[in-house]
Amino acid sequence: MFRVIFYPIRGVIQFFEGIGRYFLLQLMLFRSLTSWRLNLINTIDQMMLIGARSIPIIILTSLFSGMVTAVQSAYQFSSFIPSYYVGSVVGESVLLELAPMITGLVLTGRVGATITAEIGTMRVTEQIDALESLSFDPVGYLILPRVLAGTIMFPFLIIIADFFGVFGGWVSAHAQMNVSMFEFIKGFKQWFTPWDAWFGLIKAVTFGFAITSIACYHGYYTKGGAQGVGKATTITVVVSCVTIVFLDYVLAALFL
Amino acid sequence: MIQVENLYKELGSKPVLKGLSFEVNDGETFVVIGKSGSGKSVLLKHLIGLLKADSGKVMIDGENIGALSFKELQRVRQKIGMVFQSGALFDSMSVGENIALALRSKEEFTKWEIKEKVKEALEIVDLAEAADLMPSELSGGMKKRAGFARAIALDPQYMLYDEPTTGLDPVMTDMINRLMLKFKQQKEITSVIVTHELRIVHDVADRVLLLNEGEVAFNGLPAEIEKSEDPVVRQFMTGDSTLAIGEKI
Incomplete structure (x- = not known):
């Protein structure tokens, strides 16, 4: 009986413990910022892994999300709205929402899961203890390069996603509604403001930091063996997805 | 010198160390034995x-390491080399x-x-040919020796060994024992070895x-432990699970 009553209470306590531990890790991360020079090569390596190697999947997902937006717009516009408005809808949808959101969700799987699995495996095989025993700061050596790389590279990935999303939208609009590039750009310019692009980049930096720091946190505090690593990786993906959706709303409410 | 004073530790809600106190003198090889789960690695x-x-306190050369700042702890750790049970080699890097x-x-x-220094450390553990190998390409014994090389390369004043021979064949066990003796004799290192x-x-x-359920059951010379009549000590030394102490099967 007591167990039934205390189970949810214990869950709430563990939730807040987790949040407290996450913010403590962020404090340690900011403390380790002073050692960024020592970890510069590591950071560049991570920028390659997180950024450059994610480009193909970002191109693919953003291209199709732009295309599907154009198809759906065309379907809803039917004959009442001029076809060049597809450019407006695709442009606004991609820049404000689709490119940052789809990129964030895709990279949660590709980058977040990888980071947790890597750091978690290092934890359960005592490699992090070994680093500490060799007088290294594991937060500066393992977490700082990944979080820096994520925060720096995400905006570049979003810019690529913006470009291919809009391009995919035009390809699809051209194929479905015979919209010329001139018309599409005319529509795109109709509602476009530079702030739309800046807002996408603000989202990119926020999502980049959130995904990598959540992934590092779950990896760093992994317990148990292979099962623990698997569990931590799953939790990372779930928590990151929910956090991205939540941050997406918060940022929209704050800046739009 | 390593001094441990009244050390208590709980993991979860389980008490693991219950007021341990002992000293390890400079140049000494101090072996901590005990059953699995008795708190040795902790x-x-x-x-x-x-x-x-x-x-409680852990003092290294008179400094309470529990009270040190992160930077000070890093300085103290430079005096200490640690060999991990699994080797704990960084698997994304070669041995070298x-x-x-x-x-x-x-x-x-x-x-x-x-x-x-890398070459020298690998020669000491007889792994000169393995510098370019990845940890995944090494056998269990080679991983342990590579871990030794990594720890000894820093010329530490203290060496800590966590189960250095567990899972090794008798010949490899002998080789590891000889290595530990070599470090002690040639480099005058103070060692703490955790093993069963x-x-x-x-x-x-x-x-x-001898640690038993987080408490010191015996602390003395190897010759004395052989002669001890204490039932906990006798059970561990003879490996007889039927001796009537603690839990029964």
């Missing part, structure tokens, strides 16, 4: 500050790079000196501590 992690005590990374942590060696293998007690120990 104790070892306290000696290098990987775990923080709930209460593992040792070089350890040396780079000191920031006082040139690239050429690091290269020479009595062969290490016979071969390398100057003094032995």
Whole structure:
């Protein structure tokens, strides 16, 4: 009986413990910022892994999300709205929402899961203890390069996603509604403001930091063996997805 | 000198160390034995500050490492080398790079000196040919020796060994024991070895501590533990599970 009553209470306590531990890790991360020079090569390596190697999947997902937006717009516009408005809808949808959101969700799987699995495996095989025993700061050596790389590279990935999303939208609009590039750009310019692009980049930096720091946190505090690593990786993906959706709303409410 | 005073530690809600006190003198090889789950590895992690005590002190050369700042703890850790049970080699680096990374942590060696020291450390453990191999390509014994090389490359004043011979064949066990003796004799290193293998007690120990359920059951010379009539000590030394102490099967 007591167990039934205390189970949810214990869950709430563990939730807040987790949040407290996450913010403590962020404090340690900011403390380790002073050692960024020592970890510069590591950071560049991570920028390659997180950024450059994610480009193909970002191109693919953003291209199709732009295309599907154009198809759906065309379907809803039917004959009442001029076809060049597809450019407006695709442009606004991609820049404000689709490119940052789809990129964030895709990279949660590709980058977040990888980071947790890597750091978690290092934890359960005592490699992090070994680093500490060799007088290294594991937060500066393992977490700082990944979080820096994520925060720096995400905006570049979003810019690529913006470009291919809009391009995919035009390809699809051209194929479905015979919209010329001139018309599409005319529509795109109709509602476009530079702030739309800046807002996408603000989202990119926020999502980049959130995904990598959540992934590092779950990896760093992994317990148990292979099962623990698997569990931590799953939790990372779930928590990151929910956090991205939540941050997406918060940022929209704050800046739009 | 290592001094442990009244050390308590709980993991979860389970008490693991219950008021441990002992000293390890300079140049001594101190072997901590005990059943699996008796708190040996937890104790070892306290000696290098990987775990923080709930209460009590761990003093290294008179400094309470539980009260040190992060930077000060890093300075103290430079005196200590640790060999992990699984080797704990960084699996994204070759054996040579593992040792070089350890040396780079000191920031006082040139690239050429690091290269020479890596070579020297690998020769000591008879792994000169393995510098370019990845940890996944090594056997269990080779991983342990590579871990030794990484720890010894820093010329530590203290060495901590966590189950250094567990899972190895008798010949490899003998080789590891000889390595530990070599470090002691040639480099005058103070060592703390955590194990449940009595062969290490016979071969390398100057003094032995038997841990039983987080408490000191025996602390003395290897010759004394052989003669002890204490039932807990007798049970461990004979490996007889039918002796009427503690839990029964």
